[in-house]
Amino acid sequence: MTHDAPSDLPSGYRLAPLTADDKRAVLDLDLWAFPDSRSVDDLEAHPLPLTWDRTVGVVAEHDDAAAVPADGAVPRASDLVAMHSSYPFAAFPVPGATLPVGGLTWVGVHPQHRRRGLLTAMIREHLRRCRDAGEPLSALFAAEAAIYGRFGYGLAAYDLRLTVPRRAALRDVPGAERHTVRVEHATRERHGDLVADLHERAGRTAGGATADGTPVNRPGWVTRETPELVETFWDDAPAFRDGRESLRIVVVELDGEPRGYARFRRSLTWEDAGPRGTVRTGEVVALDAAAARALWGVLVDLDLSHEVVPFVLPVDDVVTHLLVDQRSATPRIADNQWVRVVDVAGALAGRRYPSPVDVVLHVSDELLPENAGHWRLRADAFGPATCERTDDPAELSLDVRELGAAYLGGISLTALAAAGLVTEHAPGALTRAAVAFGWPVSPGSSWTF
């Protein structure tokens, strides 16, 4: 660990770039931030998903650290007290396009050093790095929902959690019966390319295509772009199974071509009434309704099970319409990705809009004042967009947090205005902008990062 130049951290702390040599210190800090029964020794042999040259620590300088009220604090093996990292998503799906996005992750502060402004300083550092890297957006999954709004991240996507009872009735889809099914041990060697290909295609074509054949994508459907993310995705070590079986996969095929998959692990207990098994799946991905029907048909009827618990699903996932009785699957909603607009012009010009729009927005941004001011957004339906500074009067005012919330097309500007978070200055501007900022497919990622 070498020390970087001082930043806007509180006194007594410094930023420090982290490398693979810091793995034990990183794991130790991570276990302080996210309590877990596993130890550094248990985890050290396993790959980490981090991109090291985007991984930054905060170290306590010892003199100042000694001045910190100890309060029974445990002596630390390392001076690493906080860290964050980000994934370089080069092709993050936004409505109708992809953009480079910094996926903020592995944010942690040792409990002894919390609430002194370390996260605040790390976020500033992260946003500066996103700007330098030409990333007009940052996205994240929040450990706690109250953390990131203050830094201009808006809740941009929800996801759906279901517990589907065994033999849940599904509506018929013509052609589903033509699929064949493979149920296998899941390995990267055998299934890595298949999963990556189907996952990317399912996101890119989720909404079909426009009249000129342009695919309508699912915003936020981020792919595992780095080798480290792929490696950890396929790491099936017993330490990560939580008592369940090794990784399995169902693949549905049509005429020998894979059309959908679900990775899963089962667990089983024997009770007086008989076997009680749970099938936990990762993402359930299919290219069309018939493949989805074939896949869910397998998942809801695995022997000795009584329920299927998919991980996260888009809120408009096809299964919500295939289930005859949605209530029986006890749907719950959770927050998926939070989005921070780092560069207003780059972000707004970089997505597509489903209706023509010409609107002047007044954006406020306390943390990145270069984003603040009046911006004119112009776009044709599903065509190119421009976003430029203007002196023209604002038609809508909103904070960058609300702009991030609306950006992926899943949160309506009208709903934000109803909550008092967007202000309309010109009659009709809100409706026009709200329609344009929407998108035919709900946003969301199928995995958390």
Ligand SMILES: CC(=O)SCCNC(=O)CCNC(=O)[C@H](O)C(C)(C)COP(=O)(O)OP(=O)(O)OC[C@H]1O[C@@H](n2cnc3c(N)ncnc32)[C@H](O)[C@@H]1OP(=O)(O)O
């Ligand atoms: C993208 C991801 O990686 S999500 C993972 C986030 N990490 C975790 O949840 C692990 C456990 N928690 C932690 O490591 C830390 O408590 C963190 C990272 C959440 C916060 O770090 P800190 O250094 O304490 O934050 P910092 O001192 O900069 O706080 C800034 C502001 O956020 C507030 N804040 C910090 N954490 C929280 C929280 N969990 N809930 C609500 N408010 C919070 C602080 O009160 C402070 O508010 P103020 O400006 O009004 O005084």
